[in-house]
Amino acid sequence: xxxxxxxxxxxxxxxxxxxxxxxxxxxxxxxxxxxxxxxxxxxxxxxxxxxxxxxxxxxxxxxxxxxxxxxxxxxxxxxxxxxxxxxxxxxxxxxxxxxxxxxxxxxxxxxxxxxxxxxxxxxxxxxxxxxxxxxxxxxxxxxxxxxxxxxxxxxxxxxxxxxxxxxxxxxxxxxxxxxxxxxxxxxxxxxxxxxxxxxxxxxxxxxxxxxxxxxxxxxxxxxxxxxxxxxxxxxxxxxxxxxxxxxxxxxxxxxxxxxxxxxxxxxxxxxxxxxxxxxxxxxxxxxxxxxxxxxxxxxxxxxxxxxxxxxxxxxxxxxxxxxxxxxxxxxxxxxxxxxxxxxxxxxxxxxxxxxxxxxxxxxxxxxxxxxxxxxxxxxxxxxxxxxxxxxxxxxxxxxxxxxxxxxxxxxxxxxxxxxxxxxxxxxxxxxxxxxxxxxxxxxxxxxxxxxxxxxxxxxxxxxxxxxxxxxxxxxxxxxxxxxxxxxxxxxxxxxxxxxxxxxxxxxxxxxxxxxxxxxxxxxxxxxxxxx
Numbered sequence: 044x045x046x047x048x049x050x051x052x053x054x055x056x057x058x059x060x061x062x063x064x065x066x067x068x069x070x071x072x073x074x075x076x077x078x079x080x081x082x083x084x085x086x087x088x089x090x091x092x093x094x095x096x097x098x099x100x101x102x103x104x105x106x107x108x109x110x111x112x113x114x115x116x117x118x119x120x121x122x123x124x125x126x127x128x129x130x131x132x133x134x135x136x137x138x139x140x141x142x143x144x145x146x147x148x149x150x151x152x153x154x155x156x157x158x159x160x161x162x163x164x165x166x167x168x169x170x171x172x173x174x175x176x177x178x179x180x181x182x183x184x185x186x187x188x189x190x191x192x193x194x195x196x197x198x199x200x201x202x203x204x205x206x207x208x209x210x211x212x213x214x215x216x217x218x219x220x221x222x223x224x225x226x227x228x229x230x231x232x233x234x235x236x237x238x239x240x241x242x243x244x245x246x247x248x249x250x251x252x253x254x255x256x257x258x259x260x261x262x263x264x265x266x267x268x269x270x271x272x273x274x275x276x277x278x279x280x281x282x283x284x285x286x287x288x289x290x291x292x293x294x295x296x297x298x299x300x301x302x303x304x305x306x307x308x309x310x311x312x313x314x315x316x317x318x319x320x321x322x323x324x325x326x327x328x329x330x331x332x333x334x335x336x337x338x339x340x341x342x343x344x345x346x347x348x349x350x351x352x353x354x355x356x357x358x359x360x361x362x363x364x365x366x367x368x369x370x371x372x373x374x375x376x377x378x379x380x381x382x383x384x385x386x387x388x389x390x391x392x393x394x395x396x397x398x399x400x401x402x403x404x405x406x407x408x409x410x411x412x413x414x415x416x417x418x419x420x421x422x423x424x425x426x427x428x429x430x431x432x433x434x435x436x437x438x439x440x441x442x443x444x445x446x447x448x449x450x451x452x453x454x455x456x457x458x459x460x461x462x463x464x465x466x467x468x469x470x471x472x473x474x475x476x477x478x479x480x481x482x483x484x485x486x487x488x489x490x491x492x493x494x495x496x497x498x499x500x501x502x503x504x505x506x507x508x509x510x511x512x513x514x515x516x517x518x519x520x521x522x523x524x525x526x527x528x529x530x531x532x533x534x535x536x537x538x539x540x541x542x543x544x545x546x547x548x549x550x551x552x553x554x555x556x557x558x559x560x561x562x563x564x565x566x567x568x569x570x571x572x573x574x
Contacts, residue, residue, distance in 0.1 A: 054096050057088025069552050150185055152406055154256045158189035163236055165259055167195035170212045171230035174199030178249055179232070186255065200230075214244040236262040257298050267302040268319035268519050273338075274305045276358065277327025279494060281305055286500035289324055295502070295512055301519075308334045314341035320518045322349040325494025329358040338363060342473065345484040347518035351494035354417040367471045368425035369490050372418045374443035376465055376492065377453055390453070391415060393441055393467070399433040401470055402522060403489070403513045409506035411435070416493035418443040418465040428475060434468035434489070435510075441465060467492045470517070489514045 064081030068074060150158075167186075169179055174197045183195045200207035200215055207213075215230040232243040232250055239262040243254050272281055272289070279289040281303065293303045306315060308330070314321055314337055321341060323330075330338070342348050352360050352371055359371045378393035394412045398404035421431045443461030444453050455462070468491045475484040495501060497511040516522065 053088050054092040057085045057090075057092060060085030060088060066553065070548060150189065150252060151256075154186075154252060155189055157256060157259060158186060158193065161190045161192040161263075163192065163263070165190075165193045165234065165236045165262065167193070167255070168206075168210065168233045168235070169195065169197045169230060170200045170207055170210070170215055170233070171197060172199065172201065172215055172217065172228055174202065176228055176230065182250075182252060182255070210240075210242075214246060216246075218246050220247075232258070234258040234262050239263075253298075257300070261300045264300050267300055268521075269302045269304070269315075269317045270296055270320045270322065270515060270519075271304060271306045271315060271318040273308060273321065273323045273326070273330075275307045275309065276323075276330055277325075279324045279498060284499065286498065287495070288499050289497065291499045291502040291508070292497050292511060295508060296515060299512065299516070301515070308337050313337045314346065318346065320347045320349060320515055322351070322515075323360065323363075324351050324497070325353050326358040326360070327356075329360070330363075332362075335363050339366065342367070342486045342488065343475075343484075345486055347487045348489070349514060349518060350488070350490040351497065352417065352419075352490070352492060353494050354415055354492075359417070364419075364488075364490055365422055366426065367473060367488050368422045368429045368431045369469055369471055369488065370420045370422040371490070371492065372420060372443055372461060374418055374445045374461060375447045376413070376416045376418050376437060376441060376467065377444050377447075378437055378441040378463075380438045380440035390441075393437045395435045395437060395467065398435050401432050401434050403434055403470065403517050404510070407506060407509070409509070411496065411506045411510050412501070412504070413467055413491075413493040414495040414501065416467055416491075416496075418461055418467065419469050419490050419492045420461075420466055421469065426473075428473055430472045430474075432470045432472075433466055434470055434514075436464040436466050439463055487518050487520075489518060 060081045062085075064078050064083075064085060067081065068078040167183060169176065169183070171179070176197070180197065187193050187195065198206055200212055210231075210233050212231045212233070216228075218227045218229050219225070220227070227247070227249065229246045229249075232255070234241045234243070234255070236259075241258040241261045243250055243258055245254070272278065274280070279287060281289050281293045284290045296303045306318070306321075308314065318341070321338065323338075338348065350360055350364060350369075352358060354375045355373060359373065361371055364371060375391070376393050377390040379390045392412055392414045393416060394410050396410045398407045421433075425431055441463035442455050443463075443465050444455075445459045445461075446456075447453060468489070471488040471490075473486040473488070474482050477483050491514075496507045502508045502511070
């Protein structure tokens with residue numbers, strides 16, 4: 044009687060207990076008594092009834108249906124092994140594809156260039172509540188897939204307080220927006236390379252690609268290059284946060300690890316020696332001849348110069364640029380193609396959508412616009428040690444108007460105006476060579492016929508900010524940074540309630556696996572009864 048009870052009741056009861064304990068652990072992720080007791084009791088019941096069930100198992104094995112079932116089970120195990128191997132290979136050699144129309148989950152070319160050229164290890168430690176944050180994890184996986192030199196880990200600062208203290212981590216938790224009621228988990232990300240360390244702390248918005256890329260750049264760069272803005276002639280101010288200021292440009296340059304400051308050439312008695320790039324941002328009046336000489340001495344000595352000049356009555360800076368093959372014109376560029384309507388502007392704001400093959404605009408696929416610009420052409424006589432290249436031009440339906448008058452409709456005058464397309468930006472490279480032909484000094488100059496495209500009001504619009512930053516990076520010989528910079532990603536999250544989450548979890552872990560199991564039991568039972 045006892046062997047029959049063990050075979051018929053205890054054996055299946057033990058398996059039911061094992062399955063219940065396992066499901067409890069998988070669904071609740073809790074290794075507590077409700078998981079341990081069913082698993083332990085189930086194991087004891089199965090082991091206790093196994094000797095009495097052995098004869099039935101042997102008899103069942105001799106049946107043809109059992110052998111077929113064993114073959115099927117072996118096939119399933121082989122498939123699982125193959126999938127496990129494929130998953131292992133995918134982890135060791137990851138490859139990802141972005142199938143979205145806008146490629147919003149792809150890294151910017153600036154980030155890709157940086158990661159593919161990594162020569163030294165970079166480690167990223169993300170301190171977040173619970174030791175995980177899905178959005179950042181996905182981004183870091185994409186980073187790691189581009190370089191084996193980069194590694195990352197998530198750390199729960201509450202469970203590992205010593206590591207949090209080691210890295211001086213205090214900013215982490217949950218931020219609740221008082222206006223929308225939405226909650227955001229935030230933490231601290233520490234980027235390290237060698238002895239250099241950079242910390243990212245953002246409490247009211249997620250950490251984006253731009254933050255990570257800039258932090259990596261900072262820990263890799265051993266020294267900061269200085270960008271100096273000339274002041275004293277009505278140039279746009281770095282501290283001005285109004286529409287016509289350059290504060291946005293200053294902050295963007297600092298994010299790219301440049302040291303930015305204003306310099307007065309008269310007070311400094313020349314261009315400071317530590318200036319990697321010198322910028323004249325829309326001077327209202329011409330510099331003194333002595334200042335022009337200072338700047339030219341700086342360029343001839345291997346310095347790099349950016350000139351942003353506006354139409355009259357602003358300074359044209361012809362005397363400064365002509366020795367380098369650049370000729371600012373006395374005109375105002377008009378564009379009657381109608382493209383300016385895209386931004387609610389008239390012909391006085393030309394837009395550029397196509398670019399020349401210069402390194403500054405390599406990979407550019409965004410528009411730039413230039414409020415009230417003058418044209419800049421290549422001079423008729425270019426010194427033999429200077430090479431001039433075009434950066435961007437306007438459309439065929441534009442021209443350089445030499446007599447713009449308010450209250451009248453401008454028309455193209457063949458005799459006086461410059462027929463389009465006209466150039467709004469040029470780059471020049473000057474090389475000094477010794478008697479053997481070896482380059483001893485190399486200077487770079489960039490000139491744009493507008494300074495407002497980089498002002499606060501326009502810096503973040505379309506590709507204006509990228510054009511300005513790419514120009515500075517080219518001048519500073521930081522070509523690996525030239526690209527379209529990462530933009531803030533669109534919020535496309537699907538918000539689920541706790542009830543929805545439970546239904547999805549139970550559906551994936553219980554209902555989906557249980558459906559074929561129940562179907563198999565029903566089929567087996569019917570076949571058994573029909574015999």
